[in-house]
């Protein structure tokens with residue numbers, strides 16, 4: 283039996299290949315979500331840390347972003363949408379709920395409504411960004427700067443590491459709750475979407491090895507959690523690269539800003555692959 | 571606002587933020603209480619002249635005394651409404667906004683620092699869990715307590 287993580291890796295690599303211009307392009311049965319009211323079948327939850335790119339990912343999948351649109355801002359509350367996922371002639375209805383990333387009354391309510399008790403999504407899209415989270419507030423940016431300065435140099439690697447630790451702690455809560463059966467009891471699949479890859483396409487291998495459990499040299503805490511999930515549950519798991527929009531990123535004021543390394547066609551290819559994956563996962567569930 | 575330079579400072583700040591939240595809740599209740607008489611007096615100030623005008627238009631109109639009494643009540647209501655608005659509600663609202671802004675600002679800083687502080691000070695799972703729960707009682711942004 284081929285190792286599940288080998289498969290995950292090769293899927294990741296084929297997407298990368300397509301984006302770099304080698305493989306099957308974006309034209310293959312373009313799958314996108316279309317904002318449309320419908321029955322709330324196929325409940326899906328979008329989770330992930332604050333500033334990871336959840337809201338923008340949703341907008342990208344629904345193709346709601348046009349060039350020149352203003353940037354996203356902190357989401358004050360749950361974002362709920364009924365959508366239709368199309369791939370070629372297939373259509374699938376999905377009710378997508380974006381759970382706020384910050385510990386808050388709004389997040390509690392969102393979790394309660396969509397994941398606790400009898401409520402459960404069939405799938406979770408967990409958004410991560412390899413340490414490129416946006417810190418919305420100036421005061422919090424200063425705190426991060428001060429905390430890092432107290433421990434050593436404040437550079438982009440230190441800030442990335444800061445976010446990666448938070449990201450792993452946040453994922454641990456989700457994974458533990460799923461394994462213990464406290465959350466999302468009817469869950470069938472979970473996709474880890476590695477967003478903002480346009481900002482670190484030149485280091486994509488490092489990001490891949492951080493998120494996908496692999497040749498057990500030095501597995502990251504995140505990958506170890508994913509491995510736990512695979513061992514303890516029968517969920518279908520998947521890890522894919524994604525970029526929702528091309529926007530420059532500054533780790534902290536004072537640090538150099540990073541720009542996008544991809545173009546619109548390339549993020550189109552990423553979007554298509556993710557859309558297809560979601561379509562497959564959703565319909566798979568309906569068939570068994 | 572001082573630096574949060576460790577677990578103890580973090581917990582102190584959390585307690586302070588909880589106090590602010592309680593203050594905000596009390597202010598919300600007070601704002602609701604003073605809004606009621608203000609709306610009632612505004613209604614009187616509008617309704618009395620309207621009724622008097624209507625009476626004048628449809629029939630022989632209210633007598634001189636009734637007219638004088640009605641109009642003075644209307645004027646007094648208007649004054650009461652303005653006084654409540656300017657002297658009670660506006661300062662209350664301003665104080666609410668200031669407190670709320672400060673609280674959200676602090677809580678957002680704690681949300682960002684939580685994992686770091688918990689790891690550095692090797693907090694036990696129980697403490698982490700309870701801090702997480704306490705942070706979860708705050709709103710993400712202003713406006714939701716009103």
Ligand SMILES: Nc1nc2c(ncn2[C@@H]2O[C@H](COP(=O)(O)OP(=O)(O)OP(=O)(O)O)[C@@H](O)[C@H]2O)c(=O)[nH]1
Pocket residue numbers: 330331332333334335336337338339353354355356357358381382383384416477478479480481524525526527528529530531542
């Ligand atoms: N370069 C780049 N920037 C992105 C991408 N996705 C999101 N961003 C930026 O990252 C920031 C955060 O994105 P959001 O989607 O608003 O984050 P969120 O996860 O919804 O955050 P909360 O609402 O706070 O939970 C925004 O400034 C986005 O423009 C991406 O794929 N590439």
Ligand SMILES: [Mg+2]
Pocket residue numbers: 336337338355356357
């Ligand atoms: Mg958002």
